[in-house]
Amino acid sequence: MGRYLLRRLLQLVPVFIGSTFLIYWLVWSVPGDPFAGKCGERRCPDQYVAYMTEKYHLDQNVFVQYGNYMKNLLQGDFGQTFSQRDIGDIIATAYPNTLKLALVALAIEAVIGLGAGILTGLRRNGFLDNLVLVSTLFLLALPVFVVGFVLQWLLGVQWGIVKPTVSSEMRFSELIVPGFVLGSASVAYIARVARTSIAENRRADYVRTAIAKGLPMRRVVGVHLLRNSLIPVVTLLGTDLGALMGGAIVTEGIFGINGIGREVYRAIVTKESATVVGIVVVLVVVYLLMNLLVDLLYAALDPRIRYE
Incomplete structure (x- = not known):
């Protein structure tokens, strides 16, 4: 049982990396100006665009962006929205309700x-x-x-x-x-x-x-x-x-x-890609953990199933 659990946990690692990378790439690859509407009806100043581009590593390839994102995520930092709101606070507020x-x-x-x-x-x-x-x-x-x-x-x-x-x-x-x-x-x-x-x-x-x-x-x-x-x-x-x-x-x-659903909708409408990625990453973790729990329950329900 212990070896099976360890093996399943190790299998979750590549699944988590692959799914989160795909999500990250798809969300940030959406065509359009990510800063459109962030400064009201007028166009955002070049200094603001340059600062935000550097902050979110938008001038680098997607692998570097994803690597920086995962490094911060492992430290518990989900990043910030374009309006400088902490995404971790958004998730902490909405996630319990959902x-x-x-x-x-x-x-x-x-x-x-x-x-x-x-x-x-x-x-x-x-x-x-x-x-x-x-x-x-x-x-x-x-x-x-x-x-x-x-x-x-x-x-x-x-x-x-x-x-x-x-x-x-x-x-x-x-x-x-x-x-x-x-x-x-x-x-x-x-x-x-x-x-x-x-x-x-x-x-x-x-x-x-x-x-x-x-x-x-x-x-x-x-x-x-x-x-x-x-x-x-x-x-x-x-x-x-x-x-x-x-x-x-x-x-x-x-x-x-x-809840999470309304926050995702707001983030999609306002093109807050970082918020969408952060929330979906949490949902991926829930999926993986629930699948692991289901696998462990199989043997309890059916004695013909053996892990070793």
Whole structure:
């Protein structure tokens, strides 16, 4: 186990370097003047342009720029925006809000999606099975912004059950509806994957053997069937955390949440390339760590998997 963990950690290093370099190169290669609009309607003075070009190493090739960026990043310095705002402070302010929203969405996915998948997988072709299939197809067909606006208008404006926007305190009760909106598509995917996995494993030899031994159905499902059926679901849930954080732009905009998504949108609009790179680097780290956690959970769920 220890050797496997060390090997996986070493594998993450080239993946991290390759992905962050690609992101850095793509963001800073966007055509256009990076200083356009930074001095209002007038053109920026030559002294300002020369100073900022030297500060961000824009007069050097992309490999030198990336090397300087990574050297500062390893020291905890994400750099500054063109307006001299510390990017680390932006991430520290917005990241906890998006993380909290993403975790709520992930919990909703696990509870609703997995619960629906288990029930329909055990009782296929019934009323509940057909209801879940139609509901998940409906969620997959609707864009996130449609689900968000409909729930905001219906639950917040018409019925007054929840507040239309989230307050700065980010209370859990305020995040349930935005969390469902953010994870609505993933709820449908997880429900369908769990249903298929459980239905397939229910016909496996080890399940029939457990039933033939006279084990209670609750133990057969909870210990034998569910553990082996959870592997594809865990894969989806593990990789979905980074996707939820990166794809929260629409949800945060609808419910007024000051998170990573809104900061990325602002940075793209104002051409703050350094901010975009810094935020995406954090999301890359989340993706890599969650994939590592998923790999470690495999053996706990399926004893046939061995690391050594």
